[in-house]
Amino acid sequence: MDKSDTKQRLLDVAEKLFASNGYHCTSLRKVTAKAGVNLAAVSYHFGSKEALVEAIFERRLRPLNEERMGRLETVRAAAGAAGRKPTAEEALRAFIEPTLRFRDSAPGARYFLHLIGRALTEPDDAVRSIFFRMIGPVFALMFEVLCEARPNLSRNQVFWRLNFAIGAISRCTFLPEKLPVVPAGIEIELSADRQIDMLVDFLVAGMEAP
Amino acid sequence: MDKSDTKQRLLDVAEKLFASNGYHCTSLRKVTAKAGVNLAAVSYHFGSKEALVEAIFERRLRPLNEERMGRLETVRAAAGAAGRKPTAEEALRAFIEPTLRFRDSAPGARYFLHLIGRALTEPDDAVRSIFFRMIGPVFALMFEVLCEARPNLSRNQVFWRLNFAIGAISRCTFLPEKLPVVPAGIEIELSADRQIDMLVDFLVAGMEAP
DNA sequence: CCATAAGTCAAACGTTTGTTTTAATCGCAC
């Protein structure tokens, strides 16, 4: 028997469609049609459309967040053991590298990244609160580590610079076709490592500005 | 006679609701009810919901874009007249200052800024294409000026750094209550000038990174 | 082989959506 192959297919297809077309613009009928399952399967397996998108976030964001938290803790511990402050680059890499490497880690991961890039500005309160609840602890730890890395900055300044960095990072998680018109001769598709380098160069300089 | 007071009220109310709750989550019934006008007035005055949001963009974004274009041209001309390259700071300020000062320039401007902060990631193809069509020339000119300011960088690098900057700027155009959970003691509400300074410090450093 | 539970299916539910229709109302030149 299937052992709920249906459930997996729903997660995969919904992730893709929610990412490409948005949560509200994607009806359950489109999702179930593309997945080749019955409309009622969403209610049966998840309970509601909102529970479906929550399951999508849960499946991908939980392990990703655990890795980011672990790396941030490691940065803090290593600096503490060496009797120094963590650096802004260490903190940024602890957040950015898992995020962009994750992009190529699974077939649908790219779509999921697009989804969280959009979740930051998601109009729907339910979806946004799901995301904020899951990202909250990572954001808070990141903030603290950055405050340690830049003790001369006010917490206000660190907070805003972190927000700027989040905004910059979110521009890397988009599907290429959703970007604004690009000038001729520009590479939209970058390897994760090149993208990471570009981001880190830019953000470390921004963080270390006086 | 009203001389289309209805039309203005629709623009104002729709701008606010689209910004706060998103384009798709805001029905014309909510808009017309809050504006105290009849539902059919949208069809009569604008033709459709999409034409309404386009009128909203047109009203605010056209003068804002003209100012940004003008300032970018000025930066370029001043540098040319002095026989030097424009600086990254000049280019960034030409874009950022009109944007954030605009926030306090009119009662509903703050809502509109929230709307364009969201338009970058808007799921709806129609809305996103309206926005991209209007912002395209500004983006292109900004890109060229930045290429002149950083001639040692590849166009690829400049393009991505400009994207990062756009992402960072968009984090400043949000309504406070839509931000992720903020640590205690953080000022969410900044004056336009303070916000500009923070942004420019951060982004100039990022742009000038090697 | 049967009983039970899990899973699937087509159909329908009640809302809400953007838009259209038809009639009534208003302001103003003539």
Added chain:
DNA sequence: GTGCGATTAAAACAAACGTTTGACTTATGG
């Protein structure tokens, strides 16, 4: 005042939405 175009009002439209229902099929343990 009369007539006319511009505007508003109330009602209805078909389509799409998320969800629920109840019958049907399938797999599994005893």
